[in-house]
Amino acid sequence: MTPRSFDPLPGAAGSPVLLHVPHAARAIPDDVRAGIVLDDAALARELDHITDAHTDTLAERAAELAGQRPWRFVNRLSRLVVDPERFPDEREEMLAVGMGAVYTRTTHREPLRPEPADAGPLVGRYFEPYAEAMTRAVAGRLAATGRAVVIDVHSYPAKPLPYELHQDGPRPAVCLGTDPFHTPPELTEAARAAFARCGDVGLDSPFSGTYVPLAHYGVDRRVSALMVEIRRDTYMTEPGGPAGPDLEQLADALAELVDTVGGGA
Numbered sequence: 001m002t003p004r005s006f007d008p009l010p011g012a013a014g015s016p017v018l019l020h021v022p023h024a025a026r027a028i029p030d031d032v033r034a035g036i037v038l039d040d041a042a043l044a045r046e047l048d049h050i051t052d053a054h055t056d057t058l059a060e061r062a063a064e065l066a067g068q069r070p071w072r073f074v075n076r077l078s079r080l081v082v083d084p085e086r087f088p089d090e091r092e093e094m095l096a097v098g099m100g101a102v103y104t105r106t107t108h109r110e111p112l113r114p115e116p117a118d119a120g121p122l123v124g125r126y127f128e129p130y131a132e133a134m135t136r137a138v139a140g141r142l143a144a145t146g147r148a149v150v151i152d153v154h155s156y157p158a159k160p161l162p163y164e165l166h167q168d169g170p171r172p173a174v175c176l177g178t179d180p181f182h183t184p185p186e187l188t189e190a191a192r193a194a195f196a197r198c199g200d201v202g203l204d205s206p207f208s209g210t211y212v213p214l215a216h217y218g219v220d221r222r223v224s225a226l227m228v229e230i231r232r233d234t235y236m237t238e239p240g241g242p243a244g245p246d247l248e249q250l251a252d253a254l255a256e257l258v259d260t261v262g263g264g265a
Contacts, residue, residue: 006130008137009072011063016145017070017262018137019063019254020152020211023079024056032081032122037111048240049107050079052155053232057243058251059153065255068262070151073137075130079103080112082127084134085152085211088119097163101127107161135213142222149187149261150225152177152211153254158233166206173199173234177210177227181218187226187261194257198250199234224261228254 011017026047028036038046056074063069075084086092086101098105098112102119106112141148156175160167174195178188188203195201210227212218232238235246 004076005126006076006133007072007074008133009063009074011069011071013144015068015070015258015262016141016147017068017149017151017258018141019059019070019072019258020134020150021052021056021059021072021074022084022152022211023050023052023075023154024054025074025076026051026078027076028078028081035113036080037113038106045239046106046112047078047080049157049161051240052153053240054236054243054247055153055155055230058230058235058247058254061248061251062254062258065251066258066262067255068259070258070262071137071141073134077126082122082130084127084130088123088127093165094163097165099163105163107163109162131213135215138213138216138223142220146222148216148223150210150212150223151254151257151261152225152227154207154227154229155232155235156207156229157238158231160206164206166208169205170202171206171231172202173231174201175205175207175227175229175231176201176203177208177229178204179210179212179225181221182212182223182225183210184224187224190260191226191228191257194253194260195228195250198230198246198253228257 088101092100102122104113104117138148210225212225216223236243
């Protein structure tokens with residue numbers, strides 16, 4: 001049975017906030033699994049490293065705690081199927097390590113798919129419908145409220161993995177990824193204040209940027225966006241283990257951010 005690719009989950013009619021959770025899932029359809037060269041044990045290990053475990057639970061709990069429930073958009077397939085946050089073309093810097101929209105290499109730079117791989121079928125089947133649905137979700141918030149605030153919910157390992165292109169910078173408890181066009185200073189400062197209770201909060205290290213649908217990217221300032229990267233050892237057992245009690249504190253902080261920027265406090 002093929003799992004659902006993604007779920008757009010409604011929030012309050014007046015909320016401009018959309019929590020985007022792209023990397024929490026481990027599901028891989030059988031026909032896609034057949035194109036991955038790892039055996040089952042190696043694939044399980046890779047999923048432990050590459051999955052932003054429990055970020056879907058974090059977003060769900062934050063939505064429950066928020067004064068005005070945000071909208072959510074949750075990927076239900078592993079990023080090893082397609083990574084919906086990559087550029088689908090040569091603009092993507094992660095192509096250098098075999099991690100464009102369709103990965104050909106693992107977190108440890110080992111073969112994941114035979115090369116050269118034709119990304120077209122997976123992009124057409126999964127990436128493009130996801131992008132179109134996310135664009136509609138953002139357009140819905142614009143139509144309803146006149147603005148959209150995309151908060152991208154991620155996690156990252158305490159120690160750098162070999163695929164990372166920028167390994168030498170700080171690895172704070174919470175990394176805020178920004179975009180010069182779509183991340184206004186007040187959004188960054190609201191996030192700093194909300195997550196201060198969770199440990200040190202840094203900016204654009206080890207990961208920078210944030211997700212905005214290409215239809216709005218760089219052209220529509222009504223769409224603001226911020227990436228929230230949470231260091232995994234602060235809330236779970238690495239790699240791929242259970243969440244701990246600190247996940248609730250993170251959910252409280254994310255809910256505070258949602259209310260501050262969404263007007264629901």
